[in-house]
Amino acid sequence: MDTLLALLTVFTQPQLFLLVGLGTFLGVYIGAIPGLSVTMAVSILISFTFSWDVYPAISLMVGIYMGGVYGGSRTAILLNIPGAPSAIATAMDGYPMAQRGEAGEAIGVTTVMSFFGGLVGIAVLALAAPFVAEFALTFQPRDYMLLAVLGILLVGSLSAGSLLKGIFAGALGIAIGAVGRDPLTFAERFTFDFQIMEGGISFIAVMIGMFGISEALLQLHHVGAEAMRQKIDRIVPSWSTVRKYLPLSLQTSSIGVIIGALPGTGGDIAALMAYDHAKRVTKKPTRPFGTGAMEGLVAPETANNAAVGGAFVPMMTLGIPGDAVTAIMIGALFIHGLNPGPMLMVDQPQMFWFIVGALLTANVFILICGLTGIKLFTKIVEMPRAVLIPLIMLLSVVGAYAVNNSVTDVYWMLGFGVFGYFMRHYGYPLGPVILGVILSRLLDDNWRRAIISEREDLGAFSAGIFGSPLSLTLLLVVVAIFVSQTPVYAMLKSRISKRAADQA
Amino acid sequence: MKTFLAGLSLLAMTGGSALAADYPVKEIQGIIQWGAGGSTDTVMRAVTPHAAEALGGNIVMQNKTGGVGAIALRYVQQQDADGYTLLMGAENPQMYKVLGLGTDDYTDMVPINVLARGVPMFVANNDAPYNSMTEFVEYAKANPGEVRVGSTGPGGLTSIVLAMLTDQEDVEFTRVPYDGDGPALTALQGGAIDVMPAVLGAAIEGVKAGRMKVIGLVDTQPNDLLPGVVPITEEIPGFADYLPWGPFFGVFVKKGTPDEVVAELQAAYAEGAKNPDFIELMEDRGFIVMSIAGDEAMDFLESYRSTSSWLVHDAGFSKKSPEEFDIPRP
Amino acid sequence: MKIDYRGDADHHDGTSDATPGGYETERRPGELAFALFLLVASLYLLWEAYGIAGFEALSSAGAVPMATTAAMAVSALIIVLRTARLPKVSTESLARDILPFKVILFGGLLVCFGLLLVPLGFLPTAALFLVLAIKYLSGRGWGFTLAVSLGSLLLIWVVFRIVFTVLMPAGIVPEAELLQFFRNLGTGGGAQ
Incomplete structure (x- = not known):
């Protein structure tokens, strides 16, 4: 009974309900603008809501978090510039749809599927949080490393052109991620003895440059071209459309929750893995992937919203942040006089259920905010390019600066923008670069931790992998995916299918 | 030369008083050395609004991470010494010189307030076959290199506490590096590491919930939050040489900031640190509120630097000798 | 898989980053120079990565950077060799289509x-x-x-x-x- 009351707190107090709604609404816009991040918004809210009670403060933060994760898809679809790292995969099929004038449909499906993914995440949080949290804790450094290797294999599905160029791009990404003072040993890496290189390269700056600036520079080739008129008459997808993608979205949401719940991995990796998964399991996509496949839109969007619920799992049960935003929320709870940790669930279960309720509310508001106001967004794409291009460039500069209040980041952003422009011209895929940067630390740190724990003994290291069911499973998945990408597999497959055809 | 200097300082003072008369005339930038959600971030965001109120101004906090906090320190040192840029940091800069991470530390700045000090302790995985420091040291001696200890990089809290231990006892560990005590304590619960020296505040909730156990309290007296845990000096008396020692949080400005401005800031932060909400918050997490400034703060900073620098140097992982910077041996 | 023709004339025709520009059977103006630049840069970075810690230990700070820059250098080398063998696109020029x-x-x-x-x-x-x-x-x-x-x-x-x-x-x-x-x-x- 208490549980139900706590769950319903948000609904019984109109003030909280409206704050969640306001948060979600703002979150959509914050998420949509590259450079304005949820992390940033939530940490500003700590000061802003300093004198408030804890419930209203958390309501607003939860709303912004949910809305922000969803909002990243907007600019990804409309401008090919992901508003947040977790929307990179969304751009790959969402933008081609906008190019065909189907932005409205794309946004509609994205919204409904984000809602669904969010729901799955919340359901797991509400029903199974303690179990999932214990499971997440069993991940050892070697498991994280295998997870990173798994992620790196996604390069194959992110580079439809030349796989070789994809590999180069992915490796470059990992190298970019290593720049600066190594956080584990403080050794300088790729700094060339320049002080400004010590802090490393902000990966948001790389993303904004590669997607924002290089896209704007490419668009310069077609300044005069008429913008595509967007059809926005059928935004809400039909029930049959939604039903068609339900099985896939259930799978991708599960990926999202698990990856989200692991401390150290978040919605960005989840979305890319889900995209890869969709590419693998979908036999007949609506269109080939990369040219506007609905499945390519559904997968990352369900996964990154499901990851929100996932990120709250270790936060609420153990006081361990699932990602950067939940880390700040732990700080917020602390400032508001609570003691976030494993005892929170025991001492103050109502806080847990209140957050579940707030997340549910925010999720409903996503439907409302998402399905309305699309007209305004599509107007942005229909703006004359002569205005749009300079504005994208300016926003990229401001956004890159805002990440760490650093002019250095602006220079990096511009540099990678120009570099990305050439990469696009010569057929080097950009996705793997970002993938590499995201995975760099995960791979590097955990490889070192794993091998140090075994005292540099590769034998003990492999024994560890084969001795643990979790590690072994991950290894088998890695091997399976790797084999499926090599020519041997394709040869085998064609031979088998040929034999099948002969027999028939 | 002397008159020139005197003239210069007079000039600075008159310029300063004109400035200080209506300080602050614009937002003050507070540069937080560590990322959002970390303990430095939380402490600063908890105290600063109270201080800003006392000051009657606006303090905008921004996180500037990277280079073990050296990026933030360097940034503040590059701004004008007008009191509009504050550094909100932790203990790390005191090790920059010997570790070769930077050319400046807090002794090259003016302390506004050293807010609080943390108490370190040793926590262990629940399954570990030792429950006290004595047992732990015995076990480690019997199984050299077997115990996996979480570490947060050279010069971090773990490295210095371990240096104290290895200075006293002949023990060997495998050190698994993590980028902060949060991830390391998570790994401890998952069994990836066995022991972790951490600040009390970071581990207390996990200890209360029985997810990890305390095997040693690195202080000279017992702590209210840890009933039944004896201070380490009772088990390994040699630790008394270094204690009390602990990580701290403080607010600093560039040297050369007008005295009036420094005084106003100091008064504001002293007032902010008196706020009952803040004090309760710090005590709940096992931090000892200090709220010191001026010479008292300088002495504290100096003593921290000297103890830690020499420990690190004697343990053999310093880049430069503390002697080069005239850091006296404690 | 055949990549769609994606020169400037019909760039942004409904393809995206998953299928970037460039042609499979021809090389665009400046493409070889770009590939060469990447090769040289990769080799330099590999040297730089070696300088971090050499072959000191599997767990050294330089291990992953060396592995990744080696992967860059090898893939860049193959890309250069392949690109060099392709005929140039006859209809494009650097000044008009790339820069x-x-x-x-x-x-x-x-x-x-x-x-x-x-x-x-x-x-x-x-x-x-x-x-x-x-x-x-x-x-x-x-x-x-x-x-x-x-x-x-x-x-x-x-x-x-x-x-x-x-x-x-x-x-x-x-x-x-x-x-x-x-x-x-x-x-x-x-x-x-």
Whole structure:
């Protein structure tokens, strides 16, 4: 009974309900603008809501978090510039749809599927949080490393052109991620003895440059071209459309929750893995992937919203942040006089259920905010390019600066923008670069931790992998995916299918 | 030369008083050395609004991470010494010189307030076959290199506490590096590491919930939050040489900031640190509120630097000798 | 899988980053030079990575950087060899299809933006950039240019500077002092 009351707190107090709604609404816009991040918004809210009670403060933060994760898809679809790292995969099929004038449909499906993914995440949080949290804790450094290797294999599905160029791009990404003072040993890496290189390269700056600036520079080739008129008459997808993608979205949401719940991995990796998964399991996509496949839109969007619920799992049960935003929320709870940790669930279960309720509310508001106001967004794409291009460039500069209040980041952003422009011209895929940067630390740190724990003994290291069911499973998945990408597999497959055809 | 200097300082003072008369005339930038959600971030965001109120101004906090906090320190040192840029940091800069991470530390700045000090302790995985420091040291001696200890990089809290231990006892560990005590304590619960020296505040909730156990309290007296845990000096008396020692949080400005401005800031932060909400918050997490400034703060900073620098140097992982910077041996 | 023809003429035709530009059987102007540049850069980075810790230990800070830069160097080498064998696209030229005047101009504008950002401050630099860029690209009158560029700059400034308190380099405009002045006016007025 208490549980139900706590769950319903948000609904019984109109003030909280409206704050969640306001948060979600703002979150959509914050998420949509590259450079304005949820992390940033939530940490500003700590000061802003300093004198408030804890419930209203958390309501607003939860709303912004949910809305922000969803909002990243907007600019990804409309401008090919992901508003947040977790929307990179969304751009790959969402933008081609906008190019065909189907932005409205794309946004509609994205919204409904984000809602669904969010729901799955919340359901797991509400029903199974303690179990999932214990499971997440069993991940050892070697498991994280295998997870990173798994992620790196996604390069194959992110580079439809030349796989070789994809590999180069992915490796470059990992190298970019290593720049600066190594956080584990403080050794300088790729700094060339320049002080400004010590802090490393902000990966948001790389993303904004590669997607924002290089896209704007490419668009310069077609300044005069008429913008595509967007059809926005059928935004809400039909029930049959939604039903068609339900099985896939259930799978991708599960990926999202698990990856989200692991401390150290978040919605960005989840979305890319889900995209890869969709590419693998979908036999007949609506269109080939990369040219506007609905499945390519559904997968990352369900996964990154499901990851929100996932990120709250270790936060609420153990006081361990699932990602950067939940880390700040732990700080917020602390400032508001609570003691976030494993005892929170025991001492103050109502806080847990209140957050579940707030997340549910925010999720409903996503439907409302998402399905309305699309007209305004599509107007942005229909703006004359002569205005749009300079504005994208300016926003990229401001956004890159805002990440760490650093002019250095602006220079990096511009540099990678120009570099990305050439990469696009010569057929080097950009996705793997970002993938590499995201995975760099995960791979590097955990490889070192794993091998140090075994005292540099590769034998003990492999024994560890084969001795643990979790590690072994991950290894088998890695091997399976790797084999499926090599020519041997394709040869085998064609031979088998040929034999099948002969027999028939 | 002397008159020139005197003239210069007079000039600075008159310029300063004109400035200080209506300080602050614009937002003050507070540069937080560590990322959002970390303990430095939380402490600063908890105290600063109270201080800003006392000051009657606006303090905008921004996180500037990277280079073990050296990026933030360097940034503040590059701004004008007008009191509009504050550094909100932790203990790390005191090790920059010997570790070769930077050319400046807090002794090259003016302390506004050293807010609080943390108490370190040793926590262990629940399954570990030792429950006290004595047992732990015995076990480690019997199984050299077997115990996996979480570490947060050279010069971090773990490295210095371990240096104290290895200075006293002949023990060997495998050190698994993590980028902060949060991830390391998570790994401890998952069994990836066995022991972790951490600040009390970071581990207390996990200890209360029985997810990890305390095997040693690195202080000279017992702590209210840890009933039944004896201070380490009772088990390994040699630790008394270094204690009390602990990580701290403080607010600093560039040297050369007008005295009036420094005084106003100091008064504001002293007032902010008196706020009952803040004090309760710090005590709940096992931090000892200090709220010191001026010479008292300088002495504290100096003593921290000297103890830690020499420990690190004697343990053999310093880049430069503390002697080069005239850091006296404690 | 055959990549769609994706030259400039029909760029942004419904393909995206998953299928980037470039052709499978021909090389675009400058492509070989770019590949060579990547190769040289990769080799240099590999050398640099070796310098971090050499072959000291499997767990050294240089292990992963060395592995990844080696992967870069090897893939770049194969790319160079493959690209060199391809015939050049006969219908394209560097000046027209890869680096037309507009792109070079905007590259230059962005560099100037970056250089002036700190000394001049964000507001004047951004205003200058927007006015020049929009005037040049749209070819419309000054009224339109000024209204659109200053209007959108104001919007961006309000969102980032006031709502999100991102302190952009102030430069020559004492915006912080101005802002505080207006704030004081606001609170003063509110108190009465």
